[in-house]
Amino acid sequence: MSARGRHIATVAGKRFLFGLWYARFGLASASARRAAFARQTRFACEELGPAFIKLGQLASVRPDIFSAEAVFELERLQDSVPPVPIERIRRAIHGEFGQDADALFDEFEDVPVASASIAQVHRARLKAAYRPVFGAPMAAGTAIAIKVVRPGATDDIRSDIELAHRWLRWIPRFGLLARIDLEAFLGEFEVTLRSETDLRNEGRVAERFAFDVRDDELVLVPRVVWTRTTRRVLTMEFVEGWRLTELTDAERDGVDARALAIHGADVFMRQVLVLGRYHADLHPANLFVTPDSRICYLDFGIVGITLPAQRIAIAQVLAATVYGDADRAVRYSRELGLEIPTSQEAAVRDRVAALMNRTLRRPGQRADVRGFAIGFLSMLADFKIAVPVGYGLLIKALVTVEGVAQAIYPDIDITQTARPFATRLIAQEMLRPGRINAKAPEMLRAAMRVLSE
Amino acid sequence: MDNDHFMRFMASWALVHETADEGWKAAVERGSAQIEGDMAVGPEAFVDGLSAMIAEEKERLKASLASDQVEPSGSRADVAGHLDLLTFEVSELRGRLESMQASLDALLDQSDDSGK
Numbered sequence: 207m208s209a210r211g212r213h214i215a216t217v218a219g220k221r222f223l224f225g226l227w228y229a230r231f232g233l234a235s236a237s238a239r240r241a242a243f244a245r246q247t248r249f250a251c252e253e254l255g256p257a258f259i260k261l262g263q264l265a266s267v268r269p270d271i272f273s274a275e276a277v278f279e280l281e282r283l284q285d286s287v288p289p290v291p292i293e294r295i296r297r298a299i300h301g302e303f304g305q306d307a308d309a310l311f312d313e314f315e316d317v318p319v320a321s322a323s324i325a326q327v328h329r330a331r332l333k334a335a336y337r338p339v340f341g342a343p344m345a346a347g348t349a350i351a352i353k354v355v356r357p358g359a360t361d362d363i364r365s366d367i368e369l370a371h372r373w374l375r376w377i378p379r380f381g382l383l384a385r386i387d388l389e390a391f392l393g394e395f396e397v398t399l400r401s402e403t404d405l406r407n408e409g410r411v412a413e414r415f416a417f418d419v420r421d422d423e424l425v426l427v428p429r430v431v432w433t434r435t436t437r438r439v440l441t442m443e444f445v446e447g448w449r450l451t452e453l454t455d456a457e458r459d460g461v462d463a464r465a466l467a468i469h470g471a472d473v474f475m476r477q478v479l480v481l482g483r484y485h486a487d488l489h490p491a492n493l494f495v496t497p498d499s500r501i502c503y504l505d506f507g508i509v510g511i512t513l514p515a516q517r518i519a520i521a522q523v524l525a526a527t528v529y530g531d532a533d534r535a536v537r538y539s540r541e542l543g544l545e546i547p548t549s550q551e552a553a554v555r556d557r558v559a560a561l562m563n564r565t566l567r568r569p570g571q572r573a574d575v576r577g578f579a580i581g582f583l584s585m586l587a588d589f590k591i592a593v594p595v596g597y598g599l600l601i602k603a604l605v606t607v608e609g610v611a612q613a614i615y616p617d618i619d620i621t622q623t624a625r626p627f628a629t630r631l632i633a634q635e636m637l638r639p640g641r642i643n644a645k646a647p648e649m650l651r652a653a654m655r656v657l658s659e
Numbered sequence: 660m661d662n663d664h665f666m667r668f669m670a671s672w673a674l675v676h677e678t679a680d681e682g683w684k685a686a687v688e689r690g691s692a693q694i695e696g697d698m699a700v701g702p703e704a705f706v707d708g709l710s711a712m713i714a715e716e717k718e719r720l721k722a723s724l725a726s727d728q729v730e731p732s733g734s735r736a737d738v739a740g741h742l743d744l745l746t747f748e749v750s751e752l753r754g755r756l757e758s759m760q761a762s763l764d765a766l767l768d769q770s771d772d773s774g775k
């Protein structure tokens with residue numbers, strides 16, 4: 207075994223033993239056991255570096271494959287690693303543009319703003335004015351953020367994945383994780399990784415999003431400077447503000463936190479339910495609040511897609527959730543591909559209703575969507591009901607909305623703000639605007655006829 | 660679709676299906692009888708309330724159709740929407756070219772270096 211292989215095995219082994227200890231050697235409840243192992247898995251990922259951090263992040267948006275406990279634990283992975291020495295960053299920039307950072311940018315700062323598993327971000331100023339693809343022109347001297355892929359990051363991650371592939375061939379022999387197609391998950395991971403290490407993709411997705419929400423003045427998307435962007439370097443407008451994860455009360459006082467929290471939730475639901483393109487790895491750390499009370503979106507790594515036919519069912523499930531209507535939730539979950547055997551339907555509905563009472567309809571307390579989601583997913587696991595990919599993403603999305611909104615305004619009850627949205631979409635379904643849309647001119651003609659009769 | 664559009668589509672739907680749907684009529688009736696705040700009680704109540712609002716919009720639409728002041732439906736807004744999208748896409752292409760030019764410059768620079 208290679209040195210790296212030994213290191214991974216040691217960390218995994220240690221974490222497994224810790225997990226056993228915290229799981230009271232199997233005496234704890236199933237859910238507590240899963241939670242104990244999930245936590246140790248997170249620590250192991252953080253210890254093992256970029257490939258595992260990314261892998262964990264990807265796992266955290268896949269409740270269709272991993273347990274609810276794992277998903278919600280891995281979401282907390284800290285993506286922050288020691289910075290790459292500045293000479294290597296400068297060399298990487300030179301390699302991409304054939305010019306030095308100082309020739310390309312003004313006031314390039316050697317100390318990074320942030321250093322994550324895939325990329326490191328440096329601050330500088332624009333040398334010349336630039337007209338962005340979307341948004342107002344940027345003057346010379348505008349503060350910019352330069353995101354540079356860590357030199358070697360891709361190679362390191364690749365070789366870790368190779369190792370994982372080799373190990374995976376052993377796992378089925380021990381009968382572990384039978385339900386999980388880990389090979390397929392790894393394959394998917396490689397695809398995601400390839401797209402994430404080509405920063406031009408991120409720039410494009412960001413601009414698409416900026417265009418999608420162009421009528422929304424409260425949302426800020428950094429403008430991309432394409433003349434200073436290549437596969438490994440993404441240059442964009444520098445956004446001043448606070449990450450949601452580090453927002454303090456003083457800062458909350460300075461902005462309209464409550465309105466912003468509601469708006470953030472609205473934007474997200476609009477993405478899922480109307481635009482059909484949404485941030486699948488939305489995370490409080492990827493969102494900024496600016497001093498002028500706007501929400502800024504950073505990091506467009508994983509984009510989820512919802513099809514029109516799904517959106518209506520999603521809206522129904524959403525409405526069922528925010529109104530605590532177990533019957534509706536079960537009915538429309540079926541439409542989204544959740545296969546509940548008829549013999550179990552009543553039992554499932556009872557469990558959902560009890561769960562809703564415990565988490566969503568607590569008298570005098572705000573709803574706990576996260577608690578509901580975890581309970582719901584473990585209920586499905588108990589009944590051995592498989593979770594379709596899109597459905598898993600939806601549940602995660604709901605929880606994300608809650609997390610983001612509460613990071614801005616801790617007292618917010620997300621089910622209250624989701625109501626108008628969900629109900630509007632139900633009404634839409636009832637009246638089938640899709641059909642009306644296609645037929646509008648014809649209908650207006652018909653209307654004219656009726657009126658002139 | 661923004662709210663106005665939504666209401667208009669709904670209204671035109673209602674206009675055409677006026678006699679067809681008893682459920683809809685009942686919803687409008689229940690909705691009109693609601694007092695403020697009732698609509699937030701639950702999904703059914705909301706739909707009722709919305710139905711009533713659409714019915715009102717329908718009456719307005721009827722009036723404006725009768726007074727012959729309507730534009731040919733949506734066409735101008737549609738064109739504007741398409742124009743926006745096309746402008747954006749052309750601009751997006753420019754962005755791609757700029758980025759490719761930057762990479763090309765780097766390659767040219769390298770081949771200069773190796774030629775020396």
Ligand SMILES: Nc1ncnc2c1ncn2[C@@H]1O[C@H](COP(=O)(O)OP(=O)(O)O)[C@@H](O)[C@H]1O
Nearest residue numbers: 320322324325327351428442443444445504505
């Ligand atoms: N445009 C920007 N303006 C200001 N800070 C930025 C900008 N882009 C990135 N950052 C900083 O860099 C951090 C990491 O950026 P991000 O795009 O999330 O990288 P990664 O995809 O590697 O996680 C952000 O959390 C933020 O602190």
